[in-house]
Amino acid sequence: MSLIGKEVLPFEAKAFKNGEFIDVTNEDLKGQWSVFCFYPADFSFVCPTELEDLQEQYAALKELGVEVYSVSTDTHFVHKGWHDSSEKISKITYAMIGDPSQTISRNFDVLDEETGLADRGTFIIDPDGVIQTVEINAGGIGRDASNLVNKVKAAQYVRQNPGEVCPAKWEEGGETLTPSLDLVGKI
Amino acid sequence: MSLIGKEVLPFEAKAFKNGEFIDVTNEDLKGQWSVFCFYPADFSFVCPTELEDLQEQYAALKELGVEVYSVSTDTHFVHKGWHDSSEKISKITYAMIGDPSQTISRNFDVLDEETGLADRGTFIIDPDGVIQTVEINAGGIGRDASNLVNKVKAAQYVRQNPGEVCPAKWEEGGETLTPSLDLVGKI
Numbered sequence: 001m002s003l004i005g006k007e008v009l010p011f012e013a014k015a016f017k018n019g020e021f022i023d024v025t026n027e028d029l030k031g032q033w034s035v036f037c038f039y040p041a042d043f044s045f046v047c048p049t050e051l052e053d054l055q056e057q058y059a060a061l062k063e064l065g066v067e068v069y070s071v072s073t074d075t076h077f078v079h080k081g082w083h084d085s086s087e088k089i090s091k092i093t094y095a096m097i098g099d100p101s102q103t104i105s106r107n108f109d110v111l112d113e114e115t116g117l118a119d120r121g122t123f124i125i126d127p128d129g130v131i132q133t134v135e136i137n138a139g140g141i142g143r144d145a146s147n148l149v150n151k152v153k154a155a156q157y158v159r160q161n162p163g164e165v166c167p168a169k170w171e172e173g174g175e176t177l178t179p180s181l182d183l184v185g186k187i
Numbered sequence: 188m189s190l191i192g193k194e195v196l197p198f199e200a201k202a203f204k205n206g207e208f209i210d211v212t213n214e215d216l217k218g219q220w221s222v223f224c225f226y227p228a229d230f231s232f233v234c235p236t237e238l239e240d241l242q243e244q245y246a247a248l249k250e251l252g253v254e255v256y257s258v259s260t261d262t263h264f265v266h267k268g269w270h271d272s273s274e275k276i277s278k279i280t281y282a283m284i285g286d287p288s289q290t291i292s293r294n295f296d297v298l299d300e301e302t303g304l305a306d307r308g309t310f311i312i313d314p315d316g317v318i319q320t321v322e323i324n325a326g327g328i329g330r331d332a333s334n335l336v337n338k339v340k341a342a343q344y345v346r347q348n349p350g351e352v353c354p355a356k357w358e359e360g361g362e363t364l365t366p367s368l369d370l371v372g373k374i
Contacts, residue, residue, distance in 0.1 A: 002306045002323050045366045048374040049354035110189050119189045136189050136321040140345035142355040158327035167236035168329040179232045187235040
């Protein structure tokens with residue numbers, strides 16, 4: 001079974017955020033939408049371009065009440081070292097979680113057990129800590145964070161409007177569907 | 188571990204395609220790129236909008252040498268009945284695989300064991316039958332197939348250009364990266 005509809009399993013971790021080390025646990029995901037963005041390694045190549053790309057969406061996501069976390073199996077110390085030395089990473093203002101115990105990466109089913117690194121997985125998590133979307137790319141294929149805002153809006157709409165669902169390519173203000181006996185076979 | 192880098196497990200199934208019932212097995216995936224699009228149910232609501240959306244990308248995907256398959260746990264008989272009666276589904280020209288044994292949905296880790304239906308999962312598979320990308324949305328959130336063509340192009344580029352990788356938001360003709368000792372910490 002996929003992780004859709006599953007609650008994020010317990011974890012405790014350190015993160016680097018805005019010049020400080022902070023604690024993050026699965027409890028922090030309750031009561032607020034979150035995006036988790038896993039990536040293989042600090043001081044690498046595709047990853048900094050993805051984290052910068054995600055940073056460009058951060059303001060729009062925060063406006064929707066979404067908190068953003070990046071995660072790799074590096075330590076929070078390495079995150080700070082990278083933040084200090086990389087032009088792209090120096091722009092990051094969301095929390096950069098260190099997962100050297102590999103607990104979080106394994107809980108999200110994105111740990112490559114052979115390399116000990118996380119796959120390129122992005123997850124949208126609702127205020128109950130339940131996973132609503134999953135997107136994973138192979139190592140050489142950088143992600144595009146620009147569709148995240150739309151996915152979050154659709155997920156939030158469905159949560160706030162029980163009984164309604166969002167068709168393909170739905171955008172805010174667009175038509176939705178209300179599944180019913182009469183609608184069967186009519187679409 | 189995620190399914191990234193994993194070979195599609197063996198399956199044999201019937202599909203409805205262009206007015207005929209055809210056989211499809213995992214061997215058909217060898218030697219050609221494929222997209223597998225799982226969805227919960229025929230004669231439903233979000234699903235027809237997604238399959239129509241995918242159909243709109245089919246010509247562009249075929250131009251890239253990609254074959255497209257939709258999959259639900261309905262039978263191939265039901266697919267034909269739906270194709271005959273639904274305005275949106277009547278447009279579908281790619282193969283509609285029936286997976287009543289749930290084998291394929293389970294092999295792709297998108298079978299909801301409680302409902303017996305497949306989650307909204309989209310997979311890009313390379314000519315070795317190996318999964319390169321995964322995207323799964325919760326039931327009420329229709330997918331957007333428009334990013335598939337770009338993802339396929341990136342996956343094909345990486346395969347044809349060993350040693351090079353595609354940064355975030357990469358598009359055909361865009362700059363790529365060649366990971367090396369000298370590039371560490373420079374991005």
